[in-house]
Amino acid sequence: EIVLTQSPGTLSLSPGERATLSCRASQSVSSGYFAWYQQKPGQAPRLLIYAVSNRATGIPDRFSGSGSGTDFSLNINRLEPEDVAVYYCQQYGSSPLFSFGPGTKVDIK
């Protein structure tokens, strides 16, 4: 079983700052099978980034993903109030077939 660990647990930044979120896997994850989601309060998760670095349809270019193997990052440039959410990483391939990290909560100061 691949365990995903996200850090930090909570990130509190000012508008306009850059947020860097980390996701570490207990075993190597295929790049094609790694994604990030944004979940705003009371809403379903929304796909942000797929295959490590590809933005989903309609996602602004302020969001970018990078990484490989066991270490992945999500960067949010020029943080906006609408970016307040919990961000989850997700992998596919190890039993269970899909698993998620515990999430990073992004707040605006």
Next chain:
Amino acid sequence: QVQLQESGPGLVKPSQTLSLTCTVSGGSVSSGSFYWNWLRQPAGKGLEWIGRIYATGGTNYNPSLESRVNISIDTSKNSFSLKLTSVSAADTAVYYCARVAAVVGMYFDYWGQGTLVAVSS
């Protein structure tokens, strides 16, 4: 535009069976290009994948739930369903249905809005 909509009872008694249906619009569950999934999220907690079904009816489940889960597909109603037996309070959660576009990659590109199911007597 693909849309998924969960439906079913919001309250289930302990030891009984939780039954939910996800109705798909703007796309076909018969398409061989997609997997149709169920996930859940207890209040204030993270996401847990429950299982998936393919157009052919083939399924995969989370081993932690496999003994209690059944996912089926109804192409005539363009929907798929979840049954979770012998529920307890630990099964109280928001349940989501979601699509995976298998030919593109293994990630959830469309989600339902979610439905809260409480297990209580």
